[in-house]
Structure formats: C-alpha cells, structure tokens
Amino acid sequence: MGRKPRAKKAPPGGVAEEHGGYGPAARRRQRSIQPKIHLLDVVALNAGLPGQGLLRGQVGTVVEELARGVFEVEFSDDQGKTYATAAVRAEQLIVLHYHPAKAS
Numbered sequence: 001m002g003r004k005p006r007a008k009k010a011p012p013g014g015v016a017e018e019h020g021g022y023g024p025a026a027r028r029r030q031r032s033i034q035p036k037i038h039l040l041d042v043v044a045l046n047a048g049l050p051g052q053g054l055l056r057g058q059v060g061t062v063v064e065e066l067a068r069g070v071f072e073v074e075f076s077d078d079q080g081k082t083y084a085t086a087a088v089r090a091e092q093l094i095v096l097h098y099h100p101a102k103a104s
Helices: 024-033
Strands: 042-045 059-067 070-076 082-089 093-095
Antiparallel strands (some): 059 070
16 A cells, blocks of 8 residues: 655755744744734835735834735835835734834
C-alpha cells in the first residue's frame, strides 16, 4: 500500500519558527499581536502602495473604516494639506504610539 509523503518541515531557526509557523493559526496569532486599529489612529505603511504614489513608512491618519479590516487613511503634509487618501488593509498598517506603552 502506498503512503502519503510527509510534508517537509522548515529547518529549526528558520522563518517558520521565527514567526510561529505557517497557516491560519499562525496568521491568527500574528493578528492578535497587532493592536486594534481605531478611527483617528496615527499609522504608518509597512509596505509601499506604488499605485497611489505612497512609500513604505509614510504616516497617515485613519479617517474611516470602510469594511472589516479595511481603512481609509489620509496622508497629509506638515501644513495639514492632504496629498493622498487610500483604502488600506489592517495588515499593511502599523499603529504608532506617542506615549509609553507596556510591551505584551
């Protein structure tokens, strides 16, 4: 009788181990680490949005929740003039903190 081949495991210390593995459970763990995003949160892009002319690290403000996990973010210059708005998924954002916070 034929046996099914076993799935290959990532080597110890590899990317899978560093990030808690692969698959849905790992993605849920990653989402639980990220703080919940709220209206008026100051956020930064963790990846560029070339179609919108936005680079990784640009800072904006969440102005609307368009759908679950999708936010409208407004990007403004130092004088407060908006230069871009974009619909951005939560996974593409990092919430910025301007006060001391305890690490979890």
